[in-house]
Amino acid sequence: MVEFARYYINFIRDFFANIGKFFKALFEAFADLLFNGVVEFFQKFSAASGSFTLLDWVMAFVVLVINLAFLVFVVLKLWQLITKYIKFSKKEFEKEELLEEITFLNTKTIELIDEKNKILALQIQKLGGAAADESGKPISYDRENKKEEYLGPSRFVKLIQVDKEYDNTVTAIHMKDEDMINLRELVSRFINFSASKLGLFYDRKIISAFFAGMATSKTMILEGISGTGKTSLPYAMGKFFSHDSSIIAVQPSWRDRAEMIGYLNEFTKKFNETDFLKSIYEATYRDDICIVVLDEMNLARVEYYFAELLSLLEMPDPDAWLIDIVPDNQPGDPKNFKNGKILLPQNVWFIGTANKDDSTFTITDKVYDRATPIEINAKAAYIDAPQTDGVTFSYDYLNDLFRVANKDNALSLKALENLEKLDQFITKNMKVTFGNRIMKQIRAFVPVYVACGGSEYEGLDYMVARKIFRKFESLNLPFLQNEINDLSALLDRLFGKNAFVECQAYLSNIKKQF
Template identity: 40%
Template sequence: MVKFMIKTLFTRKNFIAIALSVMYSVLLVFVCACIDGAHNFFPKKNTVNIIAQGMRFEEIAGGTAGFIMVMFAAVFVSLAAVAICFERQFAIFKKESPASGKMFAWYFGTAAVAIIVSLVLGILMQRPLTGENIGKAMKYLWQVILLTTVIYIMMVVVIGAPVMLIVNFFFVDKPFRFFSKEDEPVFDDDNVSLDVTGSFDGQTTANQVGSGVAATSALPATSPDGSDGASSPMGGKTVAEDTGMKDREEVFPSLTGIDETYEGFELPLGKSDELSLKKLADKFRLYLAKVHGLYFDTDTIRFFISGFAASHFEILEGLSGTGKSSLPRYFAEFIGAKVLFMPVQATWRDKTSILGFYNEFSKTYTETEFLSSVYEANYAPDTLNFYVLDEMNISRVEYYFADLLSVLEYPVPDWKIKIMSVPHDFIPPMKLTDGYLQIPENCYFVGTANRDDSTFTITDKVYDRAITLEFTKRNDPFEVTEETEKVNLTASGLKNLFTAAELDGKNALNKSDVDKLDELSDFIYDKFDIAIGNRILNQTEKIVPVFIAAGGTKEDALDLMLSKKLFSKIEGRFEDYVKPALEETLDLISKLYGKGKLFRSEKVINKIIKTL
């Protein structure tokens, strides 16, 4: 943590503050040498001493002791500036406001300590150490500080005014970023004229995004040739070539605001509470029951948690009112994570519905809350983030979530999604490299889905990439007598729990388990032409040991995976061979695992048989 704080001390704002304090300290020593009554350094008629005489200062010969006293004051001015900058960074690290009353108390306290220590050391250097001599030294120091402050202010005015004039002259067309983004004024004094009469084709519709995601404009996010939103539909030119792209503060106000908040530095790893996966699952189940009156069976909680070890995307589907949306919400609350709910709209058609798009008229990027949240997650890599797509199948998942589904298949460093094409001369936000947004490993996605006439069918492509839990009934209440408290779980802490479970050899799939899976998989492939691919096998190998570490059994973990990943794909087939083949499948399951061991899979198969 100390190394991190030292690293984050080196920011532009801090360097400016420290440099100004050092300049003041140097000027303090210089003024001391100029007005010293002994005139050992400069002649009596120097400019600074003339100003002192004009201010009716008493001529005091400070001597060596007076000079050392001023030196102490100069050194502690600079040290106080460094300490205050450090405290400011510490407030950011602790996610507190650097401008809060508490922090200002710290700043004033630091300055007071610096003043007191410098005075004590300076007084101790006086010889003889008498009241008269100390009073004389204090008056000498006061005169030096007062004159230094006057000259310092004059220098700031005399030098700063021309610099401000020159800078503002060269940047006269650029925005003035003094105001905060919430209350930044808009000045309508520019003679701007836009001809937009030819830009509407009458066929564009507005994509409205509900709670949590910004509304998508009626303007197309992509050009007619299918290129990204940074390309102009007029002649195939980029935005920068057409009319010139604005500064990043205007194009990406939210993302650059996040850059300013963290000043370009990632927060260090935090510390999780000491707990096992079993304890995590058990405590969360009791927390839901006692605090929120939600009751789930133990395997559902275990599978919900262990599912994130196999995939960063889970689907919770089933009956309405069974707690699908509440589960991720309260899990985030329980472990101290962040959660963002995004009610899916029927009009969502592509990734711009959740990631935003570049508006070619305003020359700004329409940022969504989801985009800002994922971007900020890159600065806090140890904070867990959950993104809930509520009623995700009210629109086709493949339309708006396809890009994310694809990148989550890659190695973590390649979890990058294209936001827009960035011109070569445009400096994007710090975490938007070449127009790509990094999806950090601390982000997890949960989709809730209902099965009714108002929703679309979720395809196998989506199911295969996700871990799916089905909610078919409301569970009976149970009494909780134990104390239930929230826990602190970081992204690295959760990953370490998953890794430790996967490395535990006794929980992993052994050769006998793999052989049984192969036999069952080959049988299903021969009968139904449905195979267990490498993706599903990899997910199974990850989820089984984690599920066991959470207190479950190997058979239950395999049952949950097979019922959703394999047997559910047989639904909708009505050929003559299907029923006898399913009956043979039940016999094979009983032979390999024992009757009733994979009861979920048997239930799915029997349900299909009833429809035939």
Template identity: 40%
Template structure:
């Protein structure tokens, strides 16, 4: 036994010795050892150079920071432990309050279920109404009141409507004398309204169905089919000034109307505040058909951003205002403008690619967009097997700023569109109030065609254009295709019919559609050649003409 006690004594004494040694070493490391540290520091510090002195000071600071950090952490832990211990009664009260609130939530849920049960009883149903979205996961049908309540709800709903009308009629009679005709027609009117609401609720295109209902009894105005292009343009300028306080130069309006004759897509460019958005807005108000303004977001990536998409879960089509305006244009004979505001905040050739391709189709019957693969009962009237037709009376107007927040408009878009620059502010002027103008898109197109007959491009101008084309191909390897030529044949006659000159129209087209291609070239290598081009333009078209083209070339030349 004495041997075991000796063993235990030696073992435990060694353990205690090691613990004491560790504590002494710890104290010596962080507390009592500082005297030795400073002696060592003092011994070597004065013999060091400047870099060594800086490093030795940093080393001492780091050594001092370690125990200070440990001490701070220990103090913070002690304080937090003390606070939690002191708030023990408050925490218990908090847990009790949370439990009470949970009981209230359960009570409110029970009350909500009771109210839903009362609604089912009021509809005459004996079954609980399921979640409508659940049927969309398994059934390929549109959820309706009949297939939700098993048919009983629809019948009782009709009887409920009749009872409502009957009660309203008796209430009106008690209030005073009422026309018997009103009472006779009240159930009919109520039934029609109920039927329209049911159509909207059961349609997978509710916005487009509302458009059908709006135009069911629409009274179209008397359209003016005698107005000429020059009168049309002048009256709009007076209307914008007198009715809306917006002022535009005749030149801008001529370019805008001529641009409508040459392309279904117009791009309004220029500095902020020159009226890029207000121009199509006021023009549509002048036509008594307000434009739909769609604000383009930087996140737009594909066609679903502007056309919407079909939700497979809810069996509804997520419609957009762009789609509604596109559909409504099929009802209206007058021109419809859809404004893509800040259209180059996203890449146009991404979200607008399908529309660009459709508008290039030679036959208007091919201007269709697929929305859904098949037709359903209850779809809007003007949808053809899930396809929507792009009406010939529709124009797309895009506004664009050229700054760091926008994307560059590519040649693919520019070639298909007609750019209109608004860099000048028109002076205000006084005029008498001018009313709007009701004109059909068919008559507007007729005026465009008539202008091509009455104001064809002269042979002299075509010869000069051919010479310029050959010069550009020889010196700059720059050519333009048939699309630009077609736009030129449409733009120039209408521009002249609106009160402009043939040379002014040719100047604008060459500057905006042909010479603009210099921006995609390395102009620094052909800067000297641009001077020769300016001289050639003056020689061919005259020194007093083509001012817009020469100014554009000077601007390009000064950029490099």
């Protein structure tokens, strides 16, 4: 053990001696470089310069300047590196201090929020609301039992403004005697109103199809070439019914319902409300006709952002038309919310306008099958209409007109039999079938179309061309030339020669492609 101790002591002594020699050699090297070497350099230079010529002196001067510049450059770079390191260290130190301060502030914020929630829970208890749990947070908030209006900030700024606008406002519709007209008169009055007041001219067939479409579905698609008045038609309808239509410009970036309805910002705890949501919410206060226009609806994929509403509107019970907005109700939420949901009013129609060009998406069968398409491909002729005022219509009155039309103008037995034969032919030869949904829409559309002044076969022609024949676009038509010719002949045989003008025109366009 003594020998090992002696060895280890010598080892430590030699180790530190070597470290000392290292630093001594390093110091001597710097001394030689900065002091001894400089003196030796000048001595050698002095000895050699005795035999310098003029050219040698010039070269010596140039080299000396270059060496000095290099030395200055090295010193400056070292200085920059040192200062950067010092600044970096200082920033890191300040950053750590800032993070500590942020952590402290977050802790204080959480404590203040907890204290605020406890105070709010006590206030709710005093107002007759729900009890608070052990942590002091309210378990729930019952709007029906509240005794005072919540005066704090709301996460729904626009919708709360709607509540204020309709507060203590009578929204019931009191119709005048001159406004209690039938559907045929309604079509004529709109055409005259649009021409005399707005300078917009529409064909009677288009307007009849529009009202019949309203009776058929809550969703309609106005399509056709640009500049034919697709957007102006629902705009004029809003003016006619004394309640301006809400025109929502669809953006190409819309990918889901959040783009259309809005979303809750988890950071600010505010709901990013859209004009679409505001229009729907405002309709919950009204009893008249409310029209929401989705302008250029196929700039984005309709089945992406509108899928939820399409599914909701398919439900037979209107009480199930609930749109999820937020997970639950909170103090300060809009009055007409039900557990964070809005009940979609029945007096709302969604009218989409669509162009067919390279900048738009194709509207899929899922959307077409649930909506009523109306094509506007030509401008109507000028109408010298008398000055005509709009109407004050309640939703209930318009719905009664639709109900009476369905009762008085139900599809004839012959028309149903011919439709069945047409369905059998198309199913067998084209592998396309009507389906219960389309048949239900035809039964709703045609009677109202007849009540608006059209004929039964005109209404059938309109719906068959747009709801059934449109599906032929997905078929390999060049291989179905004989079937197309047979279908054209079948239409003449079942419904009369040239009775189905729209369908025959569609088939003629297909034949031109052969």
